[in-house]
Amino acid sequence: MLNDLPDAPLLSVRDLTRYYGERIGCADVSFDLYEGEVLAVVGESGSGKSTLLSLLATELEASAGSIRYRMRDGIARDLATLTEAERRLLLRTDWGFVRQDSTQGLRMSVSAGGNIGERLMAVGARHYGNIRGTSLDWLGRVEIDRGRIDDIPKAFSGGMRQRLQIARNLVTHPRLVFMDEPTSGLDVSVQARLLDLIRGLVSELGLAVIIVTHDLSVARLLSHRIMVMKGGRVIEAGLTDRVLDDPHQPYTQLLVSSVLAA
Amino acid sequence: MSTHVSAAASPEAGYNFAYLDEQTKRMIRRAILKAIAIPGYQVPFASREMPMPYGWGTGGVQVTASILGRDDVLKVIDQGSDDTTNAVSIRKFFERTASVRTTTHTREATVIQTRHRIPEETLREGQVIVYQVPIPEPLRFLEPRETETRKLHALAEYGLMHVKLYEDIARHGHIATTYAYPVEVAGRYIMDPSPTPKFDNPKMHLMAALQLFGAGREKRIYAIPPYTEVRSLDFEDHPFRIQTFKDPCALCAATGVYLDEVIMDDRGGRMFVCSDSDFCEERRSAGHRGSMLADAPAALTGDSTHA
Known part of the structure; x- marks a missing residue:
């Protein structure tokens, strides 16, 4: 698998900074992300995780710094220079965003099949039978009963909604997926199944993922690398096992030692 | 379309020709010209209060008032009929405020204001059909934010429209939208043809007459210039179809009509x-x-x- 990785990073972030007036949202964040790599961003509430994710997903404009993304044609481009049309095309084809609040990531009054098919139709699919076939296939892959294809997400449980979000995002075979606390608010057994699913899909599809979480066990299970944030800055970064088993910074040590053992 | 009319010539003293003041008409004509230049694009305009409630054709009346000249012959229909309340009162309104000739004959009319139908008789060059539109935004029920729908139009991101048709097929086995059936105008903008039955959609395609749409409450004007391509949206395996009727008209035995x-x-x-x-x-x-x-x-x- 490692041999397949191209040399150039998929995403290359340098000195990314965002101010909210005088306050720092996040500051001087730099990292590279390669294809198929899962990066966890951990930290307490207010540490700048969500700001960073919004910046990366181009939902927020950076105060300083750059984000370069290697497009499907192999050319790395600065995201700030994309036109609105290019940016939105990227968002609905090459990227995915699984949100903490499923009501923001799904169309709640549109059936599960329509939710999954939306991206396909947005890029020009005009054959109902094919769209429906693809939707059914994806429902199966995210372990939702195929008989629920015409039900609306309002009738779904929290765990099912998150799985539907994943299907909706992955249907166009994106290369980069952002996940914002995808498992929070779910009970532990549902969480475990969802994590298992995400892990399977990530390795099967070779996805690059940036996952924001405050749950270190989620980070340990899914990610290859970890960035620890505090006060808007990255205070420690490295391989997941190294950071969690041998934390260098006092704050990271505090985080790791705060995890309740089951 | 004369603009200068002396007050004495007006049948009802105290009103300008065709009710609206000339400044307002010029503003509306500018919006109409822009709408014709960008087929299917919704042009905002400063809709006026009219002496009728919203939903009764305030948009259509303002468009008609702005394009009406002394020599025009006006026909007004409501659901295809010349003698329903709405059609009669709008016709009388223009008889009183503009003293233009009115007619019920499609062939004689130069301006036809309509609510929810296109006449069966093929319209010809030189005629103008003015539609009354309640909700001009075809994406509205899918995307409630105006800022977002404008962006979707600007970027021609119309996947959402097909989501609606997908939902129709998923729920009913066929595209169950029977009126206000979305169309693509001149290969660019998706447009709501106003609540006309989809039966009338093919008539809009390459129509010889000018088609104007006025939404008074929503303050939008849009247009389809003569001989413009108008395509009803559909899926490859669920193509657009119009309604068909088993029997001919019980009064005149016409077939192939609504x-x-x-x-x-x-x-x-x-x-x-x-x-x-x-x-x-x-x-x-x-x-x-x-x-x-x-x-x-x-x-x-x-x-x-x-x-």
Whole structure:
């Protein structure tokens, strides 16, 4: 698998900074992300995780710094220079965003099949039978009963909604997926199944993922690398096992030692 | 379309020709010109208060008032009919404020204001059809934010429209949208054809007449210039189809026209008749007889009865 990785990073972030007036949202964040790599961003509430994710997903404009993304044609481009049309095309084809609040990531009054098919139709699919076939296939892959294809997400449980979000995002075979606390608010057994699913899909599809979480066990299970944030800055970064088993910074040590053992 | 009219020539003292003041008409004409230049694009305009409630055609009336000239002949239809309340009152409104000639004959009219139908008779060059539009935004029920729908139009991101059609098929087995059926105009903008039955959609395609749309409450004007391509959205395996009717019109025996269902009694009796009343009357006067056409008693014949 490692041999397949191209040399150039998929995403290359340098000195990314965002101010909210005088306050720092996040500051001087730099990292590279390669294809198929899962990066966890951990930290307490207010540490700048969500700001960073919004910046990366181009939902927020950076105060300083750059984000370069290697497009499907192999050319790395600065995201700030994309036109609105290019940016939105990227968002609905090459990227995915699984949100903490499923009501923001799904169309709640549109059936599960329509939710999954939306991206396909947005890029020009005009054959109902094919769209429906693809939707059914994806429902199966995210372990939702195929008989629920015409039900609306309002009738779904929290765990099912998150799985539907994943299907909706992955249907166009994106290369980069952002996940914002995808498992929070779910009970532990549902969480475990969802994590298992995400892990399977990530390795099967070779996805690059940036996952924001405050749950270190989620980070340990899914990610290859970890960035620890505090006060808007990255205070420690490295391989997941190294950071969690041998934390260098006092704050990271505090985080790791705060995890309740089951 | 004369603009300067002396007050003395106006039939109703105190009103400008066709009710609206000239500044307002110029503003609306500018919006109309822009709309014609960008087929299917919704042009915002400063809609005025009209002496009728929203939903009764305030948008259409303002467009008509702005394009009406002294020599125009006006026809107003409501659901295809010339003699329903809305059509009669708008026709009278322009008779009083503009003293233009009015007609019920599609062929004679130069301006046709319509609510929810396109006449059966093919419109020709030089005619203008003005649609009354309640909700001009075809994406509205899918995306409630105006800022977002404008962006979707600007970027031609219309996947959402097909999500609606997908939902139709998923729920009903076919595209169940029967009116306000979305169309793509000139290969660019997705447009709501106003709540006309989808039966009328093919008539919009390459129509010789100018089509103007006015939404008074929503303050939007849009247009389809003559001979513009208008395509109804669909799926490859669920192509667009218009409604068909089993029987011909019960009064004039016309086929291939849009029929209204009329309930006759409370025992399930019903008849299907042309929704286009002018078309139906002309056929009857030409001698066509439907299965349920009776000979009216002499006392009821004549023009004054349903005025």
